[in-house]
Amino acid sequence: MSTNITIKEKIFVTKPLLPSLLNVENEIREIWNSKWLTNMGQKHNLLENKLKEVLKTPNVSLFNNGTIALLVAIKSLDLPYGSEIITTPFTFAATPHCISWNGLKPVFCDIEPNTMTIDADKIEKLITPNTSAILGVHVYGFPCNVEKIEQIAKKYNLKVIYDAAHAFSTEISGRGIGTYGDITMFSFHATKLFNSIEGGCLTYNNPNLVRKIYNLRNFGIRSEELVEEVGINGKMNEVQAAIGLLNLKLFEKEQEKRAKVKEFYDKHLSLIKGIRIPKIANGVTNSYQYYPIIIEDDYPLTRDDAYTKFKEENIFTRKYFYPACHDYECYKNDLAVKLSDFSVVDNLKHKVLCLPFYGDLKENTLEFICEKLQKGFK
Ligand SMILES: Cc1ncc(COP(=O)(O)O)c(C=O)c1O
The missing domain is CATH 3.90.1150.10 (Aspartate Aminotransferase, domain 1)
Incomplete structure (x- = not known):
């Protein structure tokens, strides 16, 4: 191999996956005709259902971005205010910041040399009476030691949250990565393999979380006259969902x-x-x-x-x-x-x-x- 070339255009670490403009135009036309732009519209609900199949998980809740999704994931578990979450320092800023924004404390644990994920063998010595959860990140799509983390969580009665921003469609022996732990976040940011420009989702096995997460994502509003939770605005809009549906065919x-x-x-x-x-x-x-x-x-x-x-x-x-x-x-x-x-x-x-x-x-x-x-x- 001998190359004597100069690289003229800038080469970045990634390039966003883009559907054809014609297909985007058709999708946008449908949205314009429907006049339903956001708030759990048709495209949103369709994408949510399709993602259950792709991610092999029983429950999917879409969000406007991965950070708000992670914020809500932590909130949904009702962890004691001020308690500690053991997490990895080898991640994007959003991971520990979502812990802090929930009024909880990130406790950083060293990582494992090959997968570069949280070192499960070093978690136990960081556990205190204030520890309420473990938050692992499947960094670069390399899964955390999910089995060991589950054992530790059981032993100390801790919740487990995963940040799978890098692990879209990853499976361990055919099992969707989003089915491990109590709840998992995926990001659909433009830099991610599967993107909806901005966006994300939560996946979880526990059906009791469906209502809670729905509420937290929508200001806590359940119906016109009922506000059940202190929620936030985490809703994915129809244009994002349309891009997601198109990219789902391409990823x-x-x-x-x-x-x-x-x-x-x-x-x-x-x-x-x-x-x-x-x-x-x-x-x-x-x-x-x-x-x-x-x-x-x-x-x-x-x-x-x-x-x-x-x-x-x-x-x-x-x-x-x-x-x-x-x-x-x-x-x-x-x-x-x-x-x-x-x-x-x-x-x-x-x-x-x-x-x-x-x-x-x-x-x-x-x-x-x-x-x-x-x-x-x-
Ligand atoms: C590991 C990790 N966690 C969280 C996020 C936040 O996701 P979003 O940009 O969708 O808010 C990202 C990237 O953007 C990430 O790389």
Whole structure:
């Protein structure tokens, strides 16, 4: 492989999945004709039902974005005010912020070196009489250790919440990832494999949560004269739902294309000294959300150097997740943060680089990226 090209257009870490404008126009026309723009309309309800099949879960509640969905997920479990939720610091800001916005305290736990999800073996020593839940993130679509987390939750009577923003359609031995724990959030943000521009959903097994979540998403309003809960506005509108319905027809094809991109990267990067490619466990289906690599100490450049060199060539990789959440100004002075061991995450946050990853990535761009990494940017 020898490429002597320059990359003229900016290459970002992802490219949104977009339905054809003609199909969007038809959907919008239907919405205009119906004059029903939001508040659990026809397209909303259809998408909710279709997602039950795709995600293999008995209950789906749609939301206007993943953050409000996660906020409501935590709220729906009626956890004691001020109690602690053990979570991962290796995630997007929304995860711990949703805990804080609920008046609860995020307690950060170190991560596992391969999957980079919360280290279930380190959870127990963080449990106090104030702990009420565990919130795991299936980061990059790598599932948390769901079995061990379930055992711990049972032993200490804790609730389990999952952030599956990166794990759309992931399954463990054929079981939908959204059926683990008490409740799971998916994000349909434009950067996600399956998107409705902005959007998200909650999935859960417990039928008793249906009414509660419906209320919390809609100001607590049950009927014209009955307000049951202190709710918020989390409703997905009809235009979002229409984009979701169209993208639902396209996401599997996009996954197939991303599988080929992954194959190319794996083939050309896996033998490079100093580059590690995290492996997805047997029996787990890949969501194909991100392609993270780990740039180890024996690679000639640091992760930050590789990031900068790529940027100079118009390749915009991402340092997900640097800084880690326990480094944020709003969390770093917490006593629990100061006392905790973050040895794995504090190492990995300087080493992970997410490479451009989407179906339409051209082969010569892929060759260019791989060659730069093979030659240590020389
Ligand atoms: C891990 C994680 N959690 C939560 C969110 C928030 O989702 P949204 O952007 O749909 O609000 C995102 C991304 O956007 C995310 O990556």
